[in-house]
Amino acid sequence: MKQNSDIYAAIFFIILSIVMYFSSQNIQRLTVDAIGADFFPQLASAGIFIFSTALLIKGLKTGRELKKMEQKELNTSQKDSTPSFSKEQAIPVLATMGLIIVYLLLLREIGFLIMTTIYLVLQMYVLAKPAQRNLPLFLVIAVVVAGVVYYVFRYFFNLMLPTGILG
Amino acid sequence: MFELIQAGFSTVFTLDTMLLVLFGVALGLVFGSIPGLTATMGIAICLPITFGMEATDGMALLMGLYIGGVSGGLIPAILLNIPGTPSNISTTFDGYPMAQNGQPGKAFGLALVFSFLGGLFSILILMFISPPLADFALRFGPFEYFAVTMFALTMISSLSGDSINKGIISGFIGLSLAMVGSAPIDSYPRFTFGFNQLDAGFDLLPVLIGLFAISEVLKIAERKNNPLNTKTPTNYKVKGFGFSVVEFTKQGWNWFRSSVIGVGIGILPGIGGGTANIISYVTAKNRSKHPEKFGTGHSDGIVASESANNAAIGGALVPLIALGIPGDTVTALLLGGLMLHGLNPGPLLFEQSGEVVYLIFAALIVANVVMIVLLFFGMRFFIKLLSIPQHILLPIILILCVVGAFGVNNRLFDAGALVFFGILGYVLLKFKFPIVPVILGFILGPIAETNLRRGLMQTQGDFLPFLTQPIAATFLILALLSVLIKARQNFKNKERPEQSST
Numbered sequence: 001m002k003q004n005s006d007i008y009a010a011i012f013f014i015i016l017s018i019v020m021y022f023s024s025q026n027i028q029r030l031t032v033d034a035i036g037a038d039f040f041p042q043l044a045s046a047g048i049f050i051f052s053t054a055l056l057i058k059g060l061k062t063g064r065e066l067k068k069m070e071q072k073e074l075n076t077s078q079k080d081s082t083p084s085f086s087k088e089q090a091i092p093v094l095a096t097m098g099l100i101i102v103y104l105l106l107l108r109e110i111g112f113l114i115m116t117t118i119y120l121v122l123q124m125y126v127l128a129k130p131a132q133r134n135l136p137l138f139l140v141i142a143v144v145v146a147g148v149v150y151y152v153f154r155y156f157f158n159l160m161l162p163t164g165i166l167g
Numbered sequence: 168m169f170e171l172i173q174a175g176f177s178t179v180f181t182l183d184t185m186l187l188v189l190f191g192v193a194l195g196l197v198f199g200s201i202p203g204l205t206a207t208m209g210i211a212i213c214l215p216i217t218f219g220m221e222a223t224d225g226m227a228l229l230m231g232l233y234i235g236g237v238s239g240g241l242i243p244a245i246l247l248n249i250p251g252t253p254s255n256i257s258t259t260f261d262g263y264p265m266a267q268n269g270q271p272g273k274a275f276g277l278a279l280v281f282s283f284l285g286g287l288f289s290i291l292i293l294m295f296i297s298p299p300l301a302d303f304a305l306r307f308g309p310f311e312y313f314a315v316t317m318f319a320l321t322m323i324s325s326l327s328g329d330s331i332n333k334g335i336i337s338g339f340i341g342l343s344l345a346m347v348g349s350a351p352i353d354s355y356p357r358f359t360f361g362f363n364q365l366d367a368g369f370d371l372l373p374v375l376i377g378l379f380a381i382s383e384v385l386k387i388a389e390r391k392n393n394p395l396n397t398k399t400p401t402n403y404k405v406k407g408f409g410f411s412v413v414e415f416t417k418q419g420w421n422w423f424r425s426s427v428i429g430v431g432i433g434i435l436p437g438i439g440g441g442t443a444n445i446i447s448y449v450t451a452k453n454r455s456k457h458p459e460k461f462g463t464g465h466s467d468g469i470v471a472s473e474s475a476n477n478a479a480i481g482g483a484l485v486p487l488i489a490l491g492i493p494g495d496t497v498t499a500l501l502l503g504g505l506m507l508h509g510l511n512p513g514p515l516l517f518e519q520s521g522e523v524v525y526l527i528f529a530a531l532i533v534a535n536v537v538m539i540v541l542l543f544f545g546m547r548f549f550i551k552l553l554s555i556p557q558h559i560l561l562p563i564i565l566i567l568c569v570v571g572a573f574g575v576n577n578r579l580f581d582a583g584a585l586v587f588f589g590i591l592g593y594v595l596l597k598f599k600f601p602i603v604p605v606i607l608g609f610i611l612g613p614i615a616e617t618n619l620r621r622g623l624m625q626t627q628g629d630f631l632p633f634l635t636q637p638i639a640a641t642f643l644i645l646a647l648l649s650v651l652i653k654a655r656q657n658f659k660n661k662e663r664p665e666q667s668s669t
Contacts (some may be wrong), residue, residue, distance in 0.1 A: 009598045013336060020343065020358075027350075027357055035623060037350035040616045041357060044346065047339040055332050089389040093593075096388045100381075100565065100586050108579060120562050127388055127558035138559075145563050149570060158219055159574045 004063065010056035013048050020045035095126045111164020116146035172294070175525030178223055179533050187224055188231040188530055192537045193545075195235020199242075200549045202249045203387055203557060204564065206236020210500045211376040212567040214507070215574030222508035223526045229504055230530040231537065233497055234286060237440055237476055238538050241278040242549050245271065254440030254476035257448035261461065261468030268464045275546065276409035277466055278473045281422055283539040285474030288426040289433065289481025290531045293488070297524075300489040304514040309622035310633050314642035316615040319436035319492055321649045323604040331657060334604045337595065341608025344369060351617040352624075364580045371503045373572040373585040374609055378602050379496060380568050381589025384561050386596060410466070418470045421451055429475035433482020436607070439495025440476035440483075447475030481531070487512055488524060492611070496603070499610060507575075 024041035103119040120142035125133055153159040178184060191213075198209035209232050217225030240251025245262035258278060265274040307315070323338045347358045348368025356366055425447040432443040451471035452461045461468050483494030484501075491513030493499035505512045510520050517524055542549070572585035592602055626632050633639055 005598050009600070013340075023358065027355060035620060037353055037355040037357060039620075040612070041343070041346050044339050044343045044612075048336060048343070051332055051336045051339070055330075055336065058332070092388040093385055096385055097590060100569075100589075104569070104579065104582055104586060107582075116566055120566065123562035123565070124558050127561060128556070129558075132556065132558060141559060141563075145566065149566060153215070153570055153574070156219075159215060159570070160577060161570065161573070162579075 004059075006055055006059035007063065010052045010059060013052035014056065017045040017049035017052065020048070092126050096123065099123055099126065107164075108162045109164055111166050112161040113146050113150055113166060114164065116149070117142045120145060171521060171525045172528060174522065175527075175529035176533075178522070178526050179227060179529045184224060184227045184530075185533070187228040188534050189537055189541075191228040191231020192235035192534050192541055195232040195237075196239035196538070196541060196545075196549060197235075197552060198232075199236045199239020200251050200552055201555070201560065202243050202247075202251050203383065203561070205252045205379070205383075206233060206254075207375070207496045207500060208380045208383075208564065208568070209236050210497055210504075211372065211380060212564070212571050214372065214500065214504055215571045217504060218507060218574065222505075222510060222520070222523050225504065225508060226523060226527050227530040229501055230527060231534040233480060233501070234477075234531065234534040234538050235541075236497070237480055238282050238286075238542065239549065240476075241275075241282065241473060242542075242546070243553055245274045245278060246550065247553065252440075254444055254479070255472070256441070257444045257472040258469060258476075260448065260472070261463070261465050262472075264462065265464035265466075265469065270409070270464070273409035273466075274464075274469060275542075277418075277469045279539055279542050280415075281418070281425075281470045281474045282477045283535055284422060285426045285429055286477035286480055286535045286538075287532070288423075288474075289430045289478040290528065290535065291481075292430050293481040293484050293531075294528050297485050297489045298517060300485065301514040301517045304490050307514070307638070308636075309618040309625065310636045310639040311642070313615055313618040313622055313633060314639035314646070315490065315492070316611050316618065318642045318646040318649070320607060320611050320615065321646045322436050322438065323607055330599075331653065333600045337600050337602065337604035338608040340595075341605035341610075342612035343608075344374070344605070345609045345612045351613060352620050364578075369584055369588075369609075370575050370581055371499070371610070372575050373581045374588050375496065375500055375503070375606065376568050376572055377585040377588025378592035378605060380564065381585060382592030382596060382602070384565055385589065385593040387557060387561060414466065418466065421467050421470050422474050424454075425451065425471045425474035426478040429478025430482035430485075432475075433479035433494050434485050436486055436492050436494055436611070438603075439497065440479040441495075443479040443482075444472040444476040447471045477535075484527070484531075488516060488527070489514065491516075492614070496606065499606060502610075 021042060024038050024045065027036070027038035027041065099119060099122055103115055107115050117139075121135070121138045124138045124141070125135070128134075150161055153161055179188065194213070195206060195209055198204040199206060210229055213228060213232055217228060220228070237252065237254050240255035241258050241262065243249045243251045244255040244258040245266050248259050248263040250256045250259055262274045262278060265271070304311075320338065323334050343358075345368070347365055348356065349366060350357050358365075428447040428450060429440070429443045432446060433439055448461075448468060448471045451467050452458050455461065455467060457465075479495070483498045486492045486494050487498040487502060491502070491511070493502050502512055505516075505523075510516060510523060568585060569582050572581045573579060575581045592605075595602055595605070622633060623630070634643065
């Protein structure tokens with residue numbers, strides 16, 4: 001349910017704010033003013049701490065009330081504890097994230113043209129429904145797009161996209 | 168002033184610049200009309216293209232994109248009942264039923280003409296109020312800037328959706344992200360963890376594109392059964408604009424009220440067309456003698472929505488040009504675009520680069536005309552675009568985002584930051600935290616910090632002048648009031664939980 005996700009988020013932000021607060025203790029004051037470079041980070045961490053605590057308390061409260069109600073309904077419908085997120089939804093999202101990260105990691109070594117083509121084909125494959133998966137079409141589009149983007153940015157806008165192994 | 172406007176127009180009316188405006192509007196319309204793509208994305212992708220251009224040419228292109236991007240969304244709103252951009256949400260309420268009732272031509276005609284008129288109204292307002300406002304703001308010192316920024320930050324409370332608490336946390340997260348890099352005044356590196364790449368902090372562009380475009384792509388990835396791929400656009404034929412002169416004049420007052428709402432909401436920092444069209448629609452409904460007709464294909468509803476969203480364009484540009492504070496997400500990107508060309512948005516812009524400001528005005532007017540012409544004659548083409556499948560389109564958009572982020576400083580680090588912010592935005596959305604406050608905190612936080620510290624240096628640590636300077640005090644009081652009003656509203660809603668539907 002939603003309340004549980006609030007509780008996780010609140011706990012995460014509370015920890016984050018504590019870490020932030022202590023690491024901002026190391027910020028040195030280079031000027032003799034009322035407030036130094038450490039003031040705003042401390043303000044932000046205090047703000048996150050206070051409002052996350054409020055969120056946590058609220059989440060725990062409503063969570064307890066909901067639990068009582070849910071126990072009656074538990075037999076009829078079993079629901080996820082984390083935000084509504086089924087396996088079918090998670091796979092394309094995680095695959096997309098993974099593809100982008102791998103794409104960026106290899107971009108400099110392998111080069112823009114090759115990596116972009118590979119990325120586009122795989123990404124289209126991930127996003128398409130099984131019936132729409134048309135690899136030859138994807139490959140043609142990917143090659144054309146990678147080529148056009150590379151050529152246009154390199155020669156018209158002087159953007160030095162990585163050439164990688166082709167360069 | 169008229170000479171300057173004339174000079175602005177004569178720059179626009181050269182072949183190169185006209186072509187850029189035309190290209191901008193056309194591309195903006197494409198981005199606006201395809202659901203999932205927004206004006207923000209269009210501008211983000213085109214920003215690296217403007218690097219190599221003159222500042223004036225770059226601005227002409229971006230203004231065309233802005234106008235086109237906001238306007239294009241009316242097409243799927245009317246034909247498919249899917250708003251092309253958040254600015255067209257309430258266009259679907261009456262536009263789609265009207266098209267279903269056999270009058271798609273009239274729905275398009277009304278939406279087109281009133282988009283144009285709403286936009287024109289707001290551009291004129293922009294031209295007349297931003298120069299005096301900038302003049303006034305020239306007298307602003309750190310106290311006033313700090314107070315104005317604090318007022319702008321209180322907008323977070325009205326942008327947070329269901330939970331103000333979460334909105335405020337989002338705002339603080341934005342503020343914390345802005346802390347990364349050299350501190351203002353003394354340049355002490357904060358939260359860089361020894362990475363030299365982080366010394367300059369996160370660039371605005373990867374943050375914006377990541378939070379708004381990449382997170383959107385991830386969101387679409389999770390719902391594969393897209394409504395788009397199953398719906399087919401309704402057939403339609405248009406003769407003229409599809410409505411009579413009498414019908415047109417009857418909308419006069421509705422148009423004026425909606426445009427004023429659009430401009431007003433556009434001026435407030437952080438909110439733009441996405442909010443303006445809904446508020447304007449609700450107002451028109453509440454003020455109407457026949458509120459029951461709204462939602463069934465009523466002309467007034469289309470006029471209210473489309474006048475307001477285009478009127479928000481001029482409104483959002485007012486604080487950007489006069490104060491250097493962005494009015495919505497698109498203007499936040501434009502802020503980046505101006506700075507990339509070494510221009511200094513804010514009151515000094517008129518003095519230092521007046522020609523760019525007046526070119527922006529002229530380009531907006533020309534783009535507005537180009538928009539109505541392109542939409543009127545090119546409707547068939549834009550409708551065809553709606554059938555491009557998203558699984559092909561989105562990966563290409565993603566590549567363009569990466570290239571755009573890479574182009575900011577010609578380094579891969581910014582592309583990495585882009586992906587980081589994309590995933591952050593997606594996770595925040597998943598946990599139902601609003602994203603717009605993150606941007607507000609990120610942009611406004613450093614402005615507040617710089618001016619607070621600068622002010623305290625001037626007064627040797629005395630905070631009192633922030634409260635005694637009349638302009639600063641006024642804005643701080645306004646900030647306090649806006650928080651109190653919102654808190655009171657929420658308190659009321661809590662007492663009657665059944666009615667807190669919005």
